[in-house]
Amino acid sequence: xxxxxxxxxxxxxxxxxxxxxxxxxxxxxxxxxxxxxxxxxxxxxxxxxxxxxxxxxxxxxxxxxxxxxxxxxxx
Numbered sequence: 001x002x003x004x005x006x007x008x009x010x011x012x013x014x015x016x017x018x019x020x021x022x023x024x025x026x027x028x029x030x031x032x033x034x035x036x037x038x039x040x041x042x043x044x045x046x047x048x049x050x051x052x053x054x055x056x057x058x059x060x061x062x063x064x065x066x067x068x069x070x071x072x073x074x075x
Contacts, residue, residue: 008049009039015047018056030055 015036016024027047030036037051
C-alpha cells in the first residue's frame with residue numbers, strides 16, 4: 001500500500017513568517033479574498049504549504065513580468 005506523505009500545515013502566525021514577514025492580518029485578508037486557501041483542523045484555521053508556495057510563486061511571477069511597453073490604465 002502506497003501511503004501519501006502528509007502535507008505540512010502552518011498556523012496563520014507561522015504562515016505570516018514564511019513570505020518574508022507579512023502580518024497575520026495580511027494572511028487573513030488573502031484568505032478572505034480567496035487568494036490563499038484556508039484549511040480547518042478542528043477549530044483552528046491552517047494554511048497548507050502547497051497553497052502558500054503557490055501564492056508566493058504567483059507573486060514572484062508578477063514581479064518579474066512588468067507591463068509591456070510601460071502601458072498604464074490611463075492610456
